[in-house]
Amino acid sequence: MPDTTALTKSTDASAAAAQTPTTADSGPMPGKPRSLWSDAWHDLRRNPLFLVSMVLILVLTVMAIFPGLFTSASPRDANLAEHYLQKPNWGHFFAPDWLGYDVQGRSIYARLIYGARASIMVGVIVTIAVTITGLVIGMLAGYFGGWIDTILSRITDVFFGVPFIVGAMVILTTFEERSVWVVILSLSFLGWTSIARVARGSVITIKQADYVVAAKALGASTTRIMTRHILPNAIAPVIVVATIALGGYIAAEATLSFLGIGLAEPTVSWGIDVSAAKDQLRNVPTVLIIPSVMVSITVLSFLMFGDAVRNALDPKMR
Numbered sequence: 001m002p003d004t005t006a007l008t009k010s011t012d013a014s015a016a017a018a019q020t021p022t023t024a025d026s027g028p029m030p031g032k033p034r035s036l037w038s039d040a041w042h043d044l045r046r047n048p049l050f051l052v053s054m055v056l057i058l059v060l061t062v063m064a065i066f067p068g069l070f071t072s073a074s075p076r077d078a079n080l081a082e083h084y085l086q087k088p089n090w091g092h093f094f095a096p097d098w099l100g101y102d103v104q105g106r107s108i109y110a111r112l113i114y115g116a117r118a119s120i121m122v123g124v125i126v127t128i129a130v131t132i133t134g135l136v137i138g139m140l141a142g143y144f145g146g147w148i149d150t151i152l153s154r155i156t157d158v159f160f161g162v163p164f165i166v167g168a169m170v171i172l173t174t175f176e177e178r179s180v181w182v183v184i185l186s187l188s189f190l191g192w193t194s195i196a197r198v199a200r201g202s203v204i205t206i207k208q209a210d211y212v213v214a215a216k217a218l219g220a221s222t223t224r225i226m227t228r229h230i231l232p233n234a235i236a237p238v239i240v241v242a243t244i245a246l247g248g249y250i251a252a253e254a255t256l257s258f259l260g261i262g263l264a265e266p267t268v269s270w271g272i273d274v275s276a277a278k279d280q281l282r283n284v285p286t287v288l289i290i291p292s293v294m295v296s297i298t299v300l301s302f303l304m305f306g307d308a309v310r311n312a313l314d315p316k317m318r
Contacts (some may be wrong), residue, residue, distance in 0.1 A: 050305065130187075271296050
Protein backbone atom coordinates (compact mmCIF):
# COMPACT_ATOMS: atom_id res chain seq x y z
CA MET A 1 0.00 0.00 0.00
CA PRO A 2 1.57 3.39 -0.97
CA ASP A 3 2.58 5.97 1.66
CA THR A 4 -0.29 8.50 1.47
CA THR A 5 1.43 10.86 3.92
CA ALA A 6 4.49 11.28 1.68
CA LEU A 7 2.25 11.65 -1.38
CA THR A 8 0.26 14.40 0.33
CA LYS A 9 3.43 16.32 1.31
CA SER A 10 4.77 16.07 -2.24
CA THR A 11 1.49 17.36 -3.68
CA ASP A 12 1.41 20.31 -1.24
CA ALA A 13 5.01 21.24 -2.07
CA SER A 14 4.24 21.17 -5.80
CA ALA A 15 1.20 23.39 -5.30
CA ALA A 16 3.15 25.88 -3.21
CA ALA A 17 5.87 26.05 -5.84
CA ALA A 18 3.27 26.64 -8.55
CA GLN A 19 1.80 29.54 -6.59
CA THR A 20 5.19 31.33 -6.17
CA PRO A 21 5.44 34.15 -8.78
CA THR A 22 8.55 33.86 -10.90
CA THR A 23 10.01 35.48 -13.96
CA ALA A 24 11.21 33.54 -16.96
CA ASP A 25 14.89 33.88 -16.16
CA SER A 26 15.62 35.60 -12.87
CA GLY A 27 13.54 34.06 -10.04
CA PRO A 28 10.99 36.07 -8.06
CA MET A 29 9.25 39.02 -9.69
CA PRO A 30 10.57 42.45 -8.73
CA GLY A 31 8.79 44.48 -6.05
CA LYS A 32 7.47 48.00 -6.19
CA PRO A 33 9.02 50.05 -9.04
CA ARG A 34 11.34 52.87 -8.08
CA SER A 35 10.32 56.51 -8.43
CA LEU A 36 12.18 58.98 -10.64
CA TRP A 37 14.26 60.27 -7.73
CA SER A 38 15.14 56.87 -6.30
CA ASP A 39 15.99 55.61 -9.78
CA ALA A 40 18.17 58.69 -10.37
CA TRP A 41 19.98 58.19 -7.04
CA HIS A 42 20.48 54.51 -7.96
CA ASP A 43 22.22 55.60 -11.17
CA LEU A 44 24.21 58.42 -9.55
CA ARG A 45 25.78 56.13 -6.96
CA ARG A 46 27.24 54.06 -9.78
CA ASN A 47 28.47 56.98 -11.87
CA PRO A 48 32.22 57.65 -11.41
CA LEU A 49 31.74 61.18 -12.75
CA PHE A 50 29.29 61.94 -9.97
CA LEU A 51 31.47 60.41 -7.26
CA VAL A 52 34.59 62.31 -8.32
CA SER A 53 32.73 65.61 -8.59
CA MET A 54 31.07 65.09 -5.20
CA VAL A 55 34.45 64.50 -3.52
CA LEU A 56 35.88 67.67 -5.09
CA ILE A 57 32.80 69.72 -4.18
CA LEU A 58 32.89 68.41 -0.61
CA VAL A 59 36.56 69.40 -0.23
CA LEU A 60 35.89 72.85 -1.70
CA THR A 61 32.88 73.36 0.57
CA VAL A 62 34.82 72.42 3.69
CA MET A 63 37.62 74.68 2.51
CA ALA A 64 35.19 77.58 2.11
CA ILE A 65 33.49 77.08 5.49
CA PHE A 66 36.51 76.10 7.59
CA PRO A 67 39.64 77.53 5.92
CA GLY A 68 41.50 77.31 9.22
CA LEU A 69 41.59 73.52 8.87
CA PHE A 70 43.89 73.85 5.85
CA THR A 71 46.20 76.71 6.81
CA SER A 72 47.05 78.90 9.79
CA ALA A 73 48.44 81.72 7.64
CA SER A 74 46.44 84.85 6.93
CA PRO A 75 45.66 85.63 3.27
CA ARG A 76 46.12 89.37 3.93
CA ASP A 77 49.51 89.28 5.70
CA ALA A 78 51.96 90.92 3.29
CA ASN A 79 55.74 91.15 3.56
CA LEU A 80 56.82 92.88 0.38
CA ALA A 81 60.47 93.20 1.40
CA GLU A 82 61.07 89.48 2.07
CA HIS A 83 58.47 87.60 0.02
CA TYR A 84 57.95 89.60 -3.18
CA LEU A 85 57.23 87.03 -5.94
CA GLN A 86 59.03 84.32 -4.00
CA LYS A 87 58.89 81.08 -5.96
CA PRO A 88 57.15 77.96 -4.60
CA ASN A 89 58.93 75.74 -2.12
CA TRP A 90 57.59 72.38 -3.27
CA GLY A 91 59.13 70.52 -0.34
CA HIS A 92 57.07 72.37 2.28
CA PHE A 93 53.67 70.79 1.72
CA PHE A 94 50.75 72.92 2.96
CA ALA A 95 53.15 75.49 4.47
CA PRO A 96 52.61 79.21 3.72
CA ASP A 97 55.51 79.19 1.25
CA TRP A 98 54.48 75.94 -0.42
CA LEU A 99 53.07 77.69 -3.51
CA GLY A 100 55.16 80.83 -3.18
CA TYR A 101 54.12 84.46 -2.66
CA ASP A 102 52.36 87.00 -4.87
CA VAL A 103 53.27 90.52 -5.97
CA GLN A 104 52.43 91.91 -2.53
CA GLY A 105 54.30 89.26 -0.60
CA ARG A 106 51.18 87.34 0.47
CA SER A 107 51.00 83.55 0.70
CA ILE A 108 49.47 82.13 -2.47
CA TYR A 109 48.48 78.97 -0.63
CA ALA A 110 46.60 80.90 2.06
CA ARG A 111 44.83 83.02 -0.54
CA LEU A 112 43.98 79.87 -2.49
CA ILE A 113 42.26 78.40 0.57
CA TYR A 114 40.40 81.55 1.60
CA GLY A 115 39.46 82.41 -1.99
CA ALA A 116 37.17 79.37 -2.14
CA ARG A 117 34.68 81.09 0.18
CA ALA A 118 33.81 83.90 -2.23
CA SER A 119 33.50 81.63 -5.25
CA ILE A 120 31.39 78.96 -3.55
CA MET A 121 29.23 81.56 -1.83
CA VAL A 122 28.53 83.43 -5.07
CA GLY A 123 27.83 80.25 -7.04
CA VAL A 124 25.50 78.62 -4.52
CA ILE A 125 23.49 81.70 -3.50
CA VAL A 126 23.07 82.93 -7.08
CA THR A 127 21.92 79.46 -8.14
CA ILE A 128 19.33 79.33 -5.34
CA ALA A 129 18.10 82.85 -6.13
CA VAL A 130 17.74 82.35 -9.88
CA THR A 131 16.16 78.92 -9.41
CA ILE A 132 13.44 80.29 -7.12
CA THR A 133 12.83 83.34 -9.34
CA GLY A 134 12.80 81.42 -12.61
CA LEU A 135 10.68 78.61 -11.18
CA VAL A 136 7.99 80.99 -9.89
CA ILE A 137 7.84 83.02 -13.12
CA GLY A 138 7.89 79.92 -15.31
CA MET A 139 5.17 78.16 -13.34
CA LEU A 140 2.87 81.20 -13.38
CA ALA A 141 3.36 81.71 -17.11
CA GLY A 142 2.93 78.05 -18.00
CA TYR A 143 -0.04 77.30 -15.76
CA PHE A 144 -2.24 80.34 -16.32
CA GLY A 145 -1.32 81.08 -19.93
CA GLY A 146 -3.16 83.89 -21.71
CA TRP A 147 -2.15 87.47 -20.98
CA ILE A 148 -0.16 86.42 -17.91
CA ASP A 149 1.98 84.14 -20.05
CA THR A 150 2.36 86.87 -22.68
CA ILE A 151 3.55 89.52 -20.21
CA LEU A 152 5.92 87.22 -18.29
CA SER A 153 7.33 85.72 -21.50
CA ARG A 154 8.06 89.17 -22.96
CA ILE A 155 9.77 90.24 -19.72
CA THR A 156 11.83 87.06 -19.87
CA ASP A 157 12.77 87.77 -23.49
CA VAL A 158 13.95 91.27 -22.56
CA PHE A 159 16.24 89.98 -19.83
CA PHE A 160 17.36 87.07 -22.01
CA GLY A 161 18.42 89.50 -24.72
CA VAL A 162 20.88 91.28 -22.41
CA PRO A 163 24.38 89.72 -22.62
CA PHE A 164 25.04 88.20 -19.21
CA ILE A 165 28.57 89.48 -18.54
CA VAL A 166 27.94 92.87 -20.17
CA GLY A 167 24.76 93.37 -18.16
CA ALA A 168 26.54 92.43 -14.93
CA MET A 169 29.30 94.90 -15.76
CA VAL A 170 26.76 97.70 -16.24
CA ILE A 171 25.08 96.91 -12.92
CA LEU A 172 28.35 96.60 -10.98
CA THR A 173 29.72 99.91 -12.27
CA THR A 174 26.85 101.71 -10.53
CA PHE A 175 28.13 100.60 -7.11
CA GLU A 176 31.09 102.25 -5.43
CA GLU A 177 31.81 99.28 -3.16
CA ARG A 178 31.51 95.88 -4.84
CA SER A 179 31.15 93.32 -2.08
CA VAL A 180 30.17 89.67 -2.43
CA TRP A 181 26.50 90.53 -1.98
CA VAL A 182 26.61 93.16 -4.70
CA VAL A 183 28.04 90.60 -7.14
CA ILE A 184 25.39 88.08 -6.06
CA LEU A 185 22.66 90.66 -6.65
CA SER A 186 23.88 91.55 -10.13
CA LEU A 187 24.23 87.94 -11.27
CA SER A 188 20.87 86.95 -9.77
CA PHE A 189 19.15 89.87 -11.48
CA LEU A 190 20.13 88.55 -14.92
CA GLY A 191 20.53 84.78 -14.54
CA TRP A 192 16.96 83.48 -14.05
CA THR A 193 15.76 83.54 -17.67
CA SER A 194 16.91 80.06 -18.74
CA ILE A 195 15.29 78.41 -15.73
CA ALA A 196 12.06 80.35 -16.31
CA ARG A 197 11.86 79.07 -19.87
CA VAL A 198 12.54 75.47 -18.83
CA ALA A 199 9.98 75.66 -16.02
CA ARG A 200 7.35 77.16 -18.32
CA GLY A 201 7.76 74.38 -20.88
CA SER A 202 7.56 71.67 -18.22
CA VAL A 203 4.42 73.15 -16.65
CA ILE A 204 2.66 73.48 -20.01
CA THR A 205 3.25 69.76 -20.60
CA ILE A 206 2.34 68.59 -17.10
CA LYS A 207 -0.84 70.63 -16.65
CA GLN A 208 -2.45 68.55 -19.40
CA ALA A 209 -1.81 65.28 -17.55
CA ASP A 210 -4.78 63.22 -16.34
CA TYR A 211 -3.97 63.59 -12.64
CA VAL A 212 -3.97 67.40 -12.94
CA VAL A 213 -7.27 67.37 -14.84
CA ALA A 214 -8.72 65.06 -12.19
CA ALA A 215 -7.55 67.35 -9.38
CA LYS A 216 -9.26 70.31 -11.07
CA ALA A 217 -12.46 68.29 -11.49
CA LEU A 218 -12.42 67.40 -7.79
CA GLY A 219 -12.28 71.10 -6.90
CA ALA A 220 -8.68 71.33 -5.73
CA SER A 221 -7.40 74.88 -5.33
CA THR A 222 -4.87 76.38 -7.71
CA THR A 223 -2.26 76.55 -4.96
CA ARG A 224 -2.69 72.88 -4.11
CA ILE A 225 -2.53 71.81 -7.74
CA MET A 226 0.66 73.80 -8.38
CA THR A 227 2.45 72.75 -5.19
CA ARG A 228 1.29 69.13 -4.87
CA HIS A 229 0.92 68.00 -8.48
CA ILE A 230 2.78 70.30 -10.88
CA LEU A 231 5.87 71.41 -8.93
CA PRO A 232 7.12 67.92 -7.95
CA ASN A 233 6.85 66.75 -11.56
CA ALA A 234 8.23 69.91 -13.19
CA ILE A 235 11.25 70.50 -10.98
CA ALA A 236 13.53 67.77 -12.38
CA PRO A 237 14.60 69.63 -15.57
CA VAL A 238 14.94 72.83 -13.52
CA ILE A 239 17.38 71.11 -11.16
CA VAL A 240 19.40 69.88 -14.15
CA VAL A 241 19.72 73.39 -15.58
CA ALA A 242 20.52 74.89 -12.17
CA THR A 243 23.30 72.42 -11.33
CA ILE A 244 24.98 72.98 -14.68
CA ALA A 245 24.62 76.77 -14.40
CA LEU A 246 26.23 76.84 -10.94
CA GLY A 247 29.70 76.37 -12.39
CA GLY A 248 29.00 79.14 -14.87
CA TYR A 249 28.21 81.60 -12.08
CA ILE A 250 31.51 80.80 -10.39
CA ALA A 251 33.31 81.42 -13.67
CA ALA A 252 31.36 84.67 -14.14
CA GLU A 253 32.45 85.94 -10.72
CA ALA A 254 36.08 85.14 -11.49
CA THR A 255 35.77 86.84 -14.90
CA LEU A 256 34.27 90.02 -13.46
CA SER A 257 36.92 90.15 -10.71
CA PHE A 258 39.65 89.64 -13.30
CA LEU A 259 38.29 92.56 -15.34
CA GLY A 260 38.41 94.74 -12.24
CA ILE A 261 34.67 95.32 -11.94
CA GLY A 262 33.75 92.35 -9.76
CA LEU A 263 34.96 91.73 -6.24
CA ALA A 264 37.54 94.16 -4.93
CA GLU A 265 40.08 94.23 -2.12
CA PRO A 266 40.08 93.41 0.75
CA THR A 267 37.88 90.49 -0.38
CA VAL A 268 39.96 87.40 -1.11
CA SER A 269 39.09 86.06 -4.56
CA TRP A 270 40.83 83.89 -7.12
CA GLY A 271 39.77 86.31 -9.86
CA ILE A 272 41.43 89.20 -8.04
CA ASP A 273 44.64 87.20 -7.71
CA VAL A 274 44.64 86.29 -11.40
CA SER A 275 44.10 89.94 -12.32
CA ALA A 276 46.95 91.09 -10.06
CA ALA A 277 49.33 88.47 -11.49
CA LYS A 278 48.58 88.87 -15.20
CA ASP A 279 51.72 90.96 -15.77
CA GLN A 280 53.98 88.38 -14.12
CA LEU A 281 53.35 85.44 -16.45
CA ARG A 282 56.86 85.51 -17.90
CA ASN A 283 58.68 86.22 -14.64
CA VAL A 284 56.88 83.91 -12.19
CA PRO A 285 54.16 82.00 -14.08
CA THR A 286 53.00 80.09 -11.00
CA VAL A 287 51.54 83.29 -9.51
CA LEU A 288 49.03 83.35 -12.37
CA ILE A 289 48.69 79.65 -13.12
CA ILE A 290 47.87 78.40 -9.61
CA PRO A 291 44.71 80.47 -8.97
CA SER A 292 43.65 79.97 -12.59
CA VAL A 293 43.89 76.20 -12.18
CA MET A 294 41.88 76.42 -8.96
CA VAL A 295 39.09 78.28 -10.76
CA SER A 296 39.13 75.67 -13.52
CA ILE A 297 38.96 72.76 -11.05
CA THR A 298 36.05 74.34 -9.18
CA VAL A 299 34.05 75.09 -12.33
CA LEU A 300 34.81 71.66 -13.77
CA SER A 301 33.66 69.96 -10.56
CA PHE A 302 30.24 71.60 -10.67
CA LEU A 303 29.92 71.02 -14.41
CA MET A 304 30.66 67.32 -13.96
CA PHE A 305 28.12 67.21 -11.12
CA GLY A 306 25.48 68.87 -13.28
CA ASP A 307 26.23 66.56 -16.20
CA ALA A 308 25.85 63.49 -13.98
CA VAL A 309 22.55 64.78 -12.60
CA ARG A 310 21.31 65.46 -16.13
CA ASN A 311 22.14 61.92 -17.23
CA ALA A 312 20.29 60.51 -14.21
CA LEU A 313 17.15 62.65 -14.44
CA ASP A 314 16.71 62.99 -18.20
CA PRO A 315 14.95 59.88 -19.63
CA LYS A 316 16.38 60.68 -23.08
CA MET A 317 19.92 60.14 -21.74
CA ARG A 318 19.22 56.61 -20.49
